[in-house]
Amino acid sequence: MTSKPIDPPTLEMNAGELVDWLEFGALFDQYGIARTDALIASLKLLAEQNEENIGDADRRIEQIIESVENEIQVRVEHLGETYPFRLDDDAEELALIEDWQSEKYSFYLVCLVTSHVTGSPILKIPPSGNLLTRLRNNVFQILSTLAMAGLSRGPSISVGWPRRSGETIIELMRRASDSGAGFDVRNPPGIYIPPEEKDGGIDVMSWTAELTPPPSNLFFGQTASGNNWPGKPVYEHARVFENNYLQDIMTGNRGYATIVPFRIWDKRFWMAQNQAHRSLIDRLRLPPHAWFGLQQAKAGVMVDEASQIANVLTWLQEYRVAALA
Incomplete structure (x- = not known):
């Protein structure tokens, strides 16, 4: 489910970290794709293990996914043409921009990696x-x-x-x-x-x-x-x-x-x-x-x-x- 350089998501991550998890997944994926259903499935399993009531677990996951989609929208609005990812219309895939290696997108990707150099809940293989x-x-x-x-x-x-x-x-x-x-x-x-x-x-x-x-x-x-x-x-x-x-x-x-x-x-x-x-x-x-x-x-x-x-x-x-x- 996850690419080799990153750890699985956890319920302790905030929406910003979960979006980072998707972005890293797309960056390291052979086809530049991170599927949100993989994220949902992983979080749902964790929620059901932590919640006695399945309905409560489902509601918690719905809230998390809504906050993740909102966070992606915040990034799109703030970063404009410099954001190197695109969420599809059905919110099922976060895709790395095809020409992600161009100057325009390098600034965000370097920041993404740099912010996870130490103490990251996501990145298993940071720069060294x-x-x-x-x-x-x-x-x-x-x-x-x-x-x-x-x-x-x-x-x-x-x-x-x-x-x-x-x-x-x-x-x-x-x-x-x-x-x-x-x-x-x-x-x-x-x-x-x-x-x-x-x-x-x-x-x-x-x-x-x-x-x-x-x-x-x-x-x-x-x-x-x-x-x-x-x-x-x-x-x-x-x-x-x-x-x-x-x-x-x-x-x-x-x-x-x-x-x-x-x-x-x-x-x-x-x-x-x-x-x-x-x-x-x-x-x-x-x-x-x-x-x-x-x-x-x-x-x-x-x-x-x-x-x-x-x-x-x-x-x-x-x-x-x-x-x-």
């Missing part, structure tokens, strides 16, 4: 070794830089370490300043930075595109691909970063975003974390933003990492092969 290192240090940074460009509708620079460009922070900030980011660069930097500091706790910076500086908004972003993301708001890092590296900042409006691969299911937790982080770019937001950021780069906007999109596609293909081996 070199695949995990590349995901943490390279692939998710690419997605995040593109997503911040989509959020700001303007340029985006990759600050996080390891930095592909080889630029020092001072050199990187000068490039941003010359490109209309709306600040001057403190050189030498503030005296209180750690001697070996590499990125100042900032992974991405972006700003709105204006014909004449300063930009209307300057954004600071931090990538957080692991489960400990709630404790990593970017705001305090940005404050210290500004004091040490920037001066004569002409933009009054600042934006802060934490970029995560997760589908955050609990609404109260979602609202609370948006207050703590100022804003979250999650699995429902990242793919459309990243897709827009990539289109901007192709139109000539300065978006770091856009030229590395092939690395994302290669990583995704290599992980799928490894999981099915």
Whole structure:
């Protein structure tokens, strides 16, 4: 019933996790299909084992299946053309889009896999070794830089370490300043930075595109691909970063975003974390933003990492092969 890389579904999974289970099933299936009747049959068996009353078990399954269909619809509405799955009219099959290996769909699929790297109730064979290192240090940074460009509708620079460009922070900030980011660069930097500091706790910076500086908004972003993301708001890092590296900042409006691969299911937790982080770019937001950021780069906007999109596609293909081996 299940593909080799995933465990069977359980009644403890929420609707978001059950949809993830279907999506993984389609991703790993030879024909790109996950049947909802397989999910229903598995859950029904579990419900009947846990419920003395068969009618109560049936009602519970009906509620679960309704919530699963609603969750798929939420994903369709939020992700639009970047969602790589399609539910058929009878809600019997969730199918992987035929050209799922194209750029447009890679953002969501990488987020799906990344959110199940550790502690997953579904994924038996998560990325490990070199695949995990590349995901943490390279692939998710690419997605995040593109997503911040989509959020700001303007340029985006990759600050996080390891930095592909080889630029020092001072050199990187000068490039941003010359490109209309709306600040001057403190050189030498503030005296209180750690001697070996590499990125100042900032992974991405972006700003709105204006014909004449300063930009209307300057954004600071931090990538957080692991489960400990709630404790990593970017705001305090940005404050210290500004004091040490920037001066004569002409933009009054600042934006802060934490970029995560997760589908955050609990609404109260979602609202609370948006207050703590100022804003979250999650699995429902990242793919459309990243897709827009990539289109901007192709139109000539300065978006770091856009030229590395092939690395994302290669990583995704290599992980799928490894999981099915």
